[in-house]
Amino acid sequence: MDATTLLDWYDIHHRDMPWRVPPAARKAGEVPNPYHVWLSEVMLQQTTVAAVRAYHTKFTALWPTVEDLAAADDADVMAAWAGLGYYARARNLLKCAREVTARGGFPNTEAELLTLPGIGPYTAAAVASIAFDRKATVLDGNVERVMARLHAIEEPLPDSKETLRTLAAERTPDARPGDYAQAVMDLGATICTPKSPACGICPWMKGCAGRIAGIAAELPRKRPKKAKPTRLGHVYIARRPDGATLMETRPPKGLLGGMLALPTSEWTDAPSPAPPLEAGWREIGEVRHTFTHFHLILTVWTAETLAAETRGHWVDQADPGDLPTVFAKALRLAL
DNA sequence: CAGTCGTGGAC
DNA sequence: TGTCCAAGACT
Structure with missing residues (x-):
């Protein structure tokens, strides 16, 4: 029921992605490419891994470095992003690439990353931890769901968001923060899923208050949405x-x-x-x-x-x- | 703060 | 077919 338990699970069940350094390689000293990590995290905002793969591969082939992307024509980047959705991300991606290039590279702290276009609280924590191995707490939809269930938080989102953020921060370990961040999100994406979570094979099943109370699948609760015209x-x-x-x-x-x-x-x-x-x-x-x-x-x-x-x-x-x-x-x- | 901003897959 | 929803940011 701790970070080590989850990291052990992650070492075994790690999922390969083009922008990732597998845990074994990372332990051997291989360092992630910050450009690849940043690009993946922006693409992954509200977007599935399955949809992102091909776009990430296409972008790194067209523009191998952040300096190449910074020098690209706007229209070429927008055309390459077509179909992925949320097009403000592509506009901010270019702005960010140009700022990063102007300052000579990506900053390596959460606070500095947060000042860049298109990088909000989630992405700043993700890049700081995954690319630079800084201790930072990612709070995305997966982490919100996992924390709400572990602690049986019945207050609906978004009201419960800061409570969930605190709970997530309390669990974040000093060791391997990048692997830990990816591990919690992988847990949410593959085990602690929105519908019918696989509690029987969850590395954190022991002590999960939501599972014990029999309400895991109902959490996190959310306020009702408006109808679409x-x-x-x-x-x-x-x-x-x-x-x-x-x-x-x-x-x-x-x-x-x-x-x-x-x-x-x-x-x-x-x-x-x-x-x-x-x-x-x-x-x-x-x-x-x-x-x-x-x-x-x-x-x-x-x-x-x-x-x-x-x-x-x-x-x-x-x-x-x-x-x-x-x-x-x-x-x-x-x- | 609540609204804006895409898409495709799962059920 | 309709609904939900996915590694959110910006205003």
């Missing part, structure tokens, strides 16, 4: 005879900010007017997509050519892979 709009795919597609770069802030996109109408609660048919627009179907806080239904229109575009620019080889998913869906419908 549905918004409606139109998306326009204009193609030239040579195959070029009219696209635009979205404004630098807000939803899908800075991303390459197809032109659309406003997205409203009530249906908006269809485009004038004399302009040659043809309806080819609809696309449904759900964002974090609303559903979206877009009517998809195509036209062979427009006399003169009023906005955007022509892209010769439109690639759905360079677009946020909602636009990739619409483009695939037209192709």
